[in-house]
Amino acid sequence: MVGRALAGRLSGLGHDVVIGTRDVQQTLTRTEPDSMGTPPYSGWQKDNATVRLATFPDAGTHGELVINATSGVNAMAALEATGSENLAGKVLVDLALPLDFSGGMPPRLTIANTDSLGEQVQRAFPDALVVKTLNTMFKDIMVDPARLPGHHNIFIAGNDTGAKETVTTLLTEFGWQQETIIDLGSIQSARATEMYMQMYFNLVGVLDTFEFNIAIVRA
Amino acid sequence: MVGRALAGRLSGLGHDVVIGTRDVQQTLTRTEPDSMGTPPYSGWQKDNATVRLATFPDAGTHGELVINATSGVNAMAALEATGSENLAGKVLVDLALPLDFSGGMPPRLTIANTDSLGEQVQRAFPDALVVKTLNTMFKDIMVDPARLPGHHNIFIAGNDTGAKETVTTLLTEFGWQQETIIDLGSIQSARATEMYMQMYFNLVGVLDTFEFNIAIVRA
Numbered sequence: 001m002v003g004r005a006l007a008g009r010l011s012g013l014g015h016d017v018v019i020g021t022r023d024v025q026q027t028l029t030r031t032e033p034d035s036m037g038t039p040p041y042s043g044w045q046k047d048n049a050t051v052r053l054a055t056f057p058d059a060g061t062h063g064e065l066v067i068n069a070t071s072g073v074n075a076m077a078a079l080e081a082t083g084s085e086n087l088a089g090k091v092l093v094d095l096a097l098p099l100d101f102s103g104g105m106p107p108r109l110t111i112a113n114t115d116s117l118g119e120q121v122q123r124a125f126p127d128a129l130v131v132k133t134l135n136t137m138f139k140d141i142m143v144d145p146a147r148l149p150g151h152h153n154i155f156i157a158g159n160d161t162g163a164k165e166t167v168t169t170l171l172t173e174f175g176w177q178q179e180t181i182i183d184l185g186s187i188q189s190a191r192a193t194e195m196y197m198q199m200y201f202n203l204v205g206v207l208d209t210f211e212f213n214i215a216i217v218r219a
Numbered sequence: 220m221v222g223r224a225l226a227g228r229l230s231g232l233g234h235d236v237v238i239g240t241r242d243v244q245q246t247l248t249r250t251e252p253d254s255m256g257t258p259p260y261s262g263w264q265k266d267n268a269t270v271r272l273a274t275f276p277d278a279g280t281h282g283e284l285v286i287n288a289t290s291g292v293n294a295m296a297a298l299e300a301t302g303s304e305n306l307a308g309k310v311l312v313d314l315a316l317p318l319d320f321s322g323g324m325p326p327r328l329t330i331a332n333t334d335s336l337g338e339q340v341q342r343a344f345p346d347a348l349v350v351k352t353l354n355t356m357f358k359d360i361m362v363d364p365a366r367l368p369g370h371h372n373i374f375i376a377g378n379d380t381g382a383k384e385t386v387t388t389l390l391t392e393f394g395w396q397q398e399t400i401i402d403l404g405s406i407q408s409a410r411a412t413e414m415y416m417q418m419y420f421n422l423v424g425v426l427d428t429f430e431f432n433i434a435i436v437r438a
Contacts, residue, residue, distance in 0.1 A: 022400050048399050066246070079311040080252075106411070107330050108333060109330055110332050112332045112414070113327055113331045113332065113417070114327060130411070132301070147438060148437065148438055149436065149438075150436060151383075151436075152436040172281070173264065174266065179310055182422070182425060183425065184421050184425055185421070185424070185425065186386065187420050191417050192325070192417040192418040192421040192422075193418065195331070195414040195415070195417040196415060196417075196418045198332070198410050198411040198414040198415075199411040199415045200412065200428040202403050202404070202408050203401070203403075203435065205404070206401060206402065206403055206404065207437065208438070209438070211437065212432045212435055212437045213435075213436050214434065214435065214436065214437060215434045215436050216426070216431055216432075216433060216437060217367050217368065217369060217370075217371040217431060217432050217433065217434050218367070218426065218428070218430065218431045219366060219368075219428070219430040
């Protein structure tokens, strides 16, 4: 659902978007919602005909910029299938979260504190320019921050300054004001935004909505 | 420093405050700042003469409500010295953080994800009514939220509804508006606020100030 929200928005902005999957035919012929309740892809495809579905390696070859919007548990396998040669030298936006829902809500993290999924992705694909971002809010807010009133913030973390500039430009296309984008530093700072997920999912339960974000309030 | 900020504020509000320490004479006779740069207690005592210094068990006997403002690594020992019999049936406000600064800034947590210091304190003192709060911001903002403009939030977590009501009243005395106090649920939710510390200390570095807090922005 997150990938579709991003793909639809990027396509609407005029970008040429390809979504990667393991098995194109299988993805297109599914008629039931998946285990998370995501409606079948074919229906979404009809409304988003400019977005092409392709195998992971084909999507990797296509992209100038690659977005990892898989579930955290499948992230590494999806990126391996995309191919390190297709990720080398490219900006890799990572918004996957290493969540374990097996104990119910709020989920636990499978990686925390001394490592992060963002760092693991960067280590596994050392030639990719990994930028962790977008992973601290609901999909609809990621691509349309004006859904919420006033000022609220988004974070970026990564080792490459140029890659972070590219991602900042992309975020401003989504509607994020430059001054609301906070650069937390190197990819190690992915720990901060991934660990914030405990607070995020706790708030989802308490507020009974996904329609919120945090704002940093300064003196 | 956090304990002093709370003690000074509570005393100013008319509460009868005792600070617990291991060795009263040693605390009073120190003339050098400690390893964190905290100035010696004696100077602060002169400006806050209404706050009495006592041994941990004497402080425990005194208090109707006990605040654990120790460093996370010393929290359990300080509470054991205070005495489980002195904590039984009382509201125990826990704002200690299980931080490990040995790897530099930002610190790591020594407990995270599958447990929290708040839960450990509640398990170690099952008859205490533990409420985790105040642990997501700088000391000066804890006791005077109006230092920051507009709306920003504070969190409470604990198993006992009455204890959370008592703590909410205390927070409103500090200046927290009722609607800015978010009850995250049981003491297990201490995980959320303790894990937020990774983001907090990352932001301290990036913003180069402790003078900030987060606000939840809703649709």
